[in-house]
Amino acid sequence: MTTATQAPADAKGHLDPASSLRGAVPVQTRSERPSSFDPADFGAPTGREVNWKHTPMDRLAPLLRDEPADDGAVTVTVASAGAAVSRDLAEGVAPRGTVLIPEDLPSAVASRRVPRADHVRIPAGTELAEPVVVDVVGADAAARAAMHLVVEAEPNSRATVLLRHHGRAALTQNVEIVVRDGAALTLVTVQQWDDDAVHASAHAARVDKDAALTHIVVSFGGGLVRVNPSVELAGPGAQGNLYGLSFADAGQHLESQVYLHHKGPHTTGDVLYKGALQGAGARSVWIGDVLIGPDAVGTDSYEANRNLVLTDGARADSVPNLEIETGDIAGAGHASATGRFDDEQLFYLQARGIAEDEARRMVVLGFLTEIVQKIGIAELADELTAAIVAELAEGASA
Numbered sequence: 001m002t003t004a005t006q007a008p009a010d011a012k013g014h015l016d017p018a019s020s021l022r023g024a025v026p027v028q029t030r031s032e033r034p035s036s037f038d039p040a041d042f043g044a045p046t047g048r049e050v051n052w053k054h055t056p057m058d059r060l061a062p063l064l065r066d067e068p069a070d071d072g073a074v075t076v077t078v079a080s081a082g083a084a085v086s087r088d089l090a091e092g093v094a095p096r097g098t099v100l101i102p103e104d105l106p107s108a109v110a111s112r113r114v115p116r117a118d119h120v121r122i123p124a125g126t127e128l129a130e131p132v133v134v135d136v137v138g139a140d141a142a143a144r145a146a147m148h149l150v151v152e153a154e155p156n157s158r159a160t161v162l163l164r165h166h167g168r169a170a171l172t173q174n175v176e177i178v179v180r181d182g183a184a185l186t187l188v189t190v191q192q193w194d195d196d197a198v199h200a201s202a203h204a205a206r207v208d209k210d211a212a213l214t215h216i217v218v219s220f221g222g223g224l225v226r227v228n229p230s231v232e233l234a235g236p237g238a239q240g241n242l243y244g245l246s247f248a249d250a251g252q253h254l255e256s257q258v259y260l261h262h263k264g265p266h267t268t269g270d271v272l273y274k275g276a277l278q279g280a281g282a283r284s285v286w287i288g289d290v291l292i293g294p295d296a297v298g299t300d301s302y303e304a305n306r307n308l309v310l311t312d313g314a315r316a317d318s319v320p321n322l323e324i325e326t327g328d329i330a331g332a333g334h335a336s337a338t339g340r341f342d343d344e345q346l347f348y349l350q351a352r353g354i355a356e357d358e359a360r361r362m363v364v365l366g367f368l369t370e371i372v373q374k375i376g377i378a379e380l381a382d383e384l385t386a387a388i389v390a391e392l393a394e395g396a397s398a
Contacts, residue, residue, distance in 0.1 A: 029323055030259055030289035035101040039066040039108040051104060054285040054317050056253055059224045062144055062170040063106045063200050069113045073138060073145030074169050076118060080132040083159065089119040089150055096150050100176040100204035103230070107202035110146045110172040117148035117176075120161060122185070124154035131160040131188075131377055138169025141196040145171045153183035153211075160186040162377065165222075170198045177205035179213045181235065186214040188375055192387075193222035195251070201227045209235030209264070216375055217244040217273075219254045220387055230259040233267035233296075242271045242303075244286070245371040245384070247391050248314065250279025257287040260303070262296035271303035274371050276364055278391070280313035287319045292332060300330040307338040308367050310360075361392050 033051070036042065044064060047057040057064075078085045089096045096117050102108035120132055138145060151161050163175070179185045191199060199222055207213045219225045231240045246254045260269045275284045286305045307316035320334040341363060349359035368388055372381050 029291075030321065031261070031291050031323065033103050035103045037097075037102060037108060037111050039105055039112060042105040042108060045105060051257060054287075055226060055255060056224060059198060059253070060106070060200065060226075062198060063109065063172040065144070066109050066112065067144070069146040070143040073140065073143035074147065074171060075137045076147065077135045078118065078120065078132065079135070080120065081130055082123075082126055082128045083132045084121040084123060086119040086121075087116060089117040091115065095152050095178050096148070096176065099178055099206045100174055100202065102174070102202065104202070106172040106200040107174055110148060110174045110202075113146035114148040114174070117150050119150045119152070122153045122157040122159040122183070125156050127158035128160070131162045134161065134163045136163070136165045136171070138167040138171065138193075138197065141168040141170065141194070141198075143169060145169050147171060147173045148176070149174070150176045150178070151185070151187060152178045153180060153185040155180045156182040158184045160188070160376065162380065163187065163189040165189075165191045165193055165199065168194045168197050171200070173199065173201040175201060175203040177203065177213065177215075179205065179207045179211040181209045182211055184212045186216070186376060188216045188218065188377065188380070189227060190380070191219040191222050191225045191227065193225065195221070195223055197222040197225075199225045199227075203227065203229040205229070205231045207231065207233050207235065207238040207240055210237040211235065212239040212241070214241040214243070214374070216371070217256055218384065219246040219256075220391070222252065222254070224253045226255040228257040228259075230261075232261045232263055233269065235264045236266055238264055238267045240267070240269045241374075242269070243371050243374050244273035244275075245368060246273075246275040246284055247368075247388060248275065248277045248282040248284050249391065249394070250313075251281045253283045253285070255285040257289075258303070259289045260291070260301065262290070262292045262299045262301060265296060266298035267296060268299070269301040269303070272371070273305045274307070274368055275316060276308045276310060276368060277314035277316055278310040282314035283316075285317045287321070288334065289321045290323070290332070290334065292324045292326060292329060294325040297326055297328040298330055299332065301332045302334065304335040305337075306367070308364065309338065309340050310364070361389065364388065364392060
């Protein structure tokens with residue numbers, strides 16, 4: 001465990017995360033970010049820190065208080081055929097706490113305020129034909145909720161876990177993912193909250209030897225949604241595919257800060273997040289950090305973020321970062337692009353008799369469907385496609 005301690009009271013000029021933490025000031029790179037299970041070690045963020053400067057702190061305020069969660073603020077149900085499910089994984093009992101050490105205040109609050117975590121375990125050598133569905137439903141936007149979920153794929157297992165969020169809540173959440181040797185796990189987290197929901201979620205994963213994790217973040221609903229996945233490719237031959245899809249409407253803030261750490265040799269990583277935005281005040285934030293460590297020889301890694309701004313008044317922030325600590329790699333790169341409709345595409349479609357509204361719908365669907373197709377759950381893919389069409393129709397009528 002990495003435990004942080006308080007810095008001297010006269011420490012000044014440090015704007016990076018947890019600036020009050022000794023030994024972590026100033027934080028120059030993503031890999032130096034301090035971590036602790038104790039909320040007091042972080043202090044209250046001001047919004048000037050590098051990991052908070054794009055986030056509306058006033059809207060996040062309910063999740064920054066180290067106070068007991070409200071009973072019954074969210075209801076969590078798990079539907080599974082073939083996975084072992086436990087609802088009482090205590091703090092300090094493995095695998096809880098072996099991968100996720102909180103890196104910000106909301107995550108530390110969630111760790112402290114959840115005495116018993118949900119634990120989904122895929123038995124060794126098992127291949128599940130149907131997804132494990134974890135359904136999180138909130139009924140009160142003023143109620144403060146905390147949640148900790150541990151997903152463990154034992155050696156040579158195969159499974160998909162679908163984590164869904166609905167309703168109204170202020171939820172701080174930890175999701176801990178362990179993919180053991182030779183296992184293949186897909187985890188899809190879908191945020192379809194009501195417009196007044198606030199959700200801050202930290203996902204931390206470790207992928208062991210010759211194992212593979214596909215991690216997909218889909219954010220459509222919620223007033224403020226911040227889902228930050230951190231994935232360590234720890235074992236030789238480990239593979240990480242990190243994908244994201246978002247559609248921000250007027251007043252929504254949808255954010256993901258992605259960290260992919262190539263630690264073992266001959267690991268491969270693919271990061272692709274796509275988003276669309278429409279309406280006054282629609283905001284998306286994507287920060288991607290890839291670290292290729294000194295022992296990660298033979299690494300092949302690429303990260304990209306693409307955003308399509310559909311109306312005036314919407315804003316997308318995109319910050320890709322890449323650190324390489326070894327010269328012996330197969331390849332590495334990053335890219336980011338944010339823009340409006342391609343007028344040539346629209347002209348091409350309209351010249352063939354397609355109405356402008358329909359042409360725009362086709363362009364947006366073509367742009368976002370690349371991520372939808374990676375999900376691998378046919379019913380969910382159809383549902384998300386319909387949701388995209390509905391979002392576009394609502395924007396056209398606004």
